[in-house]
Amino acid sequence: xxxxxxxxxxxxxALALGAIRSGSLEAENxxxxxxxxxxxxxxxxDASAHASPDLSSLISxxxxxxxxxxxxxxxxxxxxxxxxxxxANDLLILSIAAGVTISQMESLVAGKARIIRAMxxxxxxxGEGAAAYSLGSQANDDDATFAKSLLGSVGTVHEVKExxxxxxxxxxxxxxxxxxxxxEALADGALLEGIPRDxxxxxxxxxxxxxxxxVRDSGSLPAELRDRVTxxxxxxxxxxxxxxxxxxxxxxINAVSSATRRSxxxxxx
Numbered sequence: 001x002x003x004x005x006x007x008x009x010x011x012x013x014a015l016a017l018g019a020i021r022s023g024s025l026e027a028e029n030x031x032x033x034x035x036x037x038x039x040x041x042x043x044x045x046d047a048s049a050h051a052s053p054d055l056s057s058l059i060s061x062x063x064x065x066x067x068x069x070x071x072x073x074x075x076x077x078x079x080x081x082x083x084x085x086x087x088a089n090d091l092l093i094l095s096i097a098a099g100v101t102i103s104q105m106e107s108l109v110a111g112k113a114r115i116i117r118a119m120x121x122x123x124x125x126x127g128e129g130a131a132a133y134s135l136g137s138q139a140n141d142d143d144a145t146f147a148k149s150l151l152g153s154v155g156t157v158h159e160v161k162e163x164x165x166x167x168x169x170x171x172x173x174x175x176x177x178x179x180x181x182x183x184e185a186l187a188d189g190a191l192l193e194g195i196p197r198d199x200x201x202x203x204x205x206x207x208x209x210x211x212x213x214x215v216r217d218s219g220s221l222p223a224e225l226r227d228r229v230t231x232x233x234x235x236x237x238x239x240x241x242x243x244x245x246x247x248x249x250x251x252x253i254n255a256v257s258s259a260t261r262r263s264x265x266x267x268x269x
Contacts, residue, residue, distance in 0.1 A: 001025075004062030005032045006055065006077055008039035011096060012068030013046070014124040018154030020047055025150070033058045059084050059091075064146065065113070067095035071266045074100050078108035086112045088138050094118055094147060098169050099266030102136045102162055114138040116147050119168045120154065122176050129155025130172040134162035166267075170260035178255055183208050 003025060005016050016032070019025035030049035034040050040051050052058035059065065059081055067077060074097050081093070091113040095105060098119065105115045115136030123129050131151040135144055144159065151157040160168060183204045190200035215222055230236045243249070 001029060001063050002061055003030050003064045003066060004052070004058040005030060005043075005049075005066045005068065006034070006058065007066075007068035007073075008032055008034040008036075008043045009068060010122065010125060011120060012066065013043050014122075014129070014154055015066060015068065015096075015120065015150060016043065016049070017046055018124060018127065018129075019150050022149075022153035024153050031058050031061055055080050056084070059086065063090060063092065065091065065093045066150075067093055067097060069097060071097045071100050073097075074105065075108060078105060081112050082108060082110040084112060088112065088114050092116065092139070092143050092146065094133075094150070096120055098173060099166065099263040099268075101267050102134065104267065106136055106138075114140070114143055116143060117162060117165055118147060118151060119165060119173045120151055121172045124154035127154055130175075131155060131157045132160045132165065132168040132172070133157065134160060134165055166260045166263040167256070169263040170256040170258075173263075174259040175256075178252065179208065 003016075005012050008016075012032075012034075016025070016030060020027050020030070027047045027049050030047065031052050032040055032043055032049050033052045033055060043049065044051060052061070055077060065081070067074065069077060074095065078093075081091070088111055092115075093105065093109070093113045094116045096118050100117070102115050102117050105117070109115070116133055116139055117136070118131060118133040120129050120131040124131070129151070131154075133144075133147045133151060135147075148157055148159075183201075186204035186207065187197070187200040190203060191197055195203070211225075214225060218225065226240075230240065
């Protein structure tokens with residue numbers, strides 16, 4: 001299967017290299033294009049893929065297009081697909097553009113491709129991504145298998161209704177930034193109490209990593225795990241009370257909702 005990658009930024013590279021490392025994609029079957037030559041050169045330094053001179057050339061040789069571009073660039077790419085000699089029988093497009101709906105993309109390609117809308121996240125760079133995807137009206141079981149294989153090569157993957165994809169963007173697409181901010185705040189708190197910065201950051205990072213792993217592997221709900229370490233009159237309940245006083249939980253909930261709304265807005269621009 002010949003795969004074309006449009007957009008060789010961090011996420012495009014993560015998906016392509018993750019698929020190659022997992023064996024779900026052969027490097028010699030990967031064709032790449034990005035208007036920034038340095039981005040292409042960076043990817044080619046890590047994989048023996050083929051650089052395409054332009055979009056038209058990439059589209060013509062591809063059976064699958066990985067669209068790893070910004071929402072504002074989607075129309076330009078898909079209009080070239082519509083102008084190509086491709087058909088929905090021989091081209092699958094997997095897009096990670098936030099907010100751009102399947103119906104919008106299907107309209108732009110004018111029946112020339114099958115569509116999958118996906119949302120991975122940046123921890124895919126270290127093989128710990130959290131992704132979701134939705135199938136377009138012409139996508140088939142083999143397409144779903146491809147999406148699972150590709151996205152699963154760099155983390156976990158879930159098929160969801162497209163109506164939930166903006167919420168996926170709000171939690172897992174944008175969520176790493178929330179967690180980075182929380183880690184930074186934990187480290188700053190430790191710094192305030194006299195722990196050296198490097199040690200504070202290391203302790204904060206491992207604490208978040210360990211807690212997340214415990215939630216994933218224990219089978220227990222976060223609330224249950226929290227209760228196990230919260231003693232009456234102890235340090236943890238004191239800290240939790242401070243978080244509640246600062247509206248920590250509602251602030252995080254509002255962050256997910258705000259990012260979800262913004263994802264919907266991007267699809268309307």
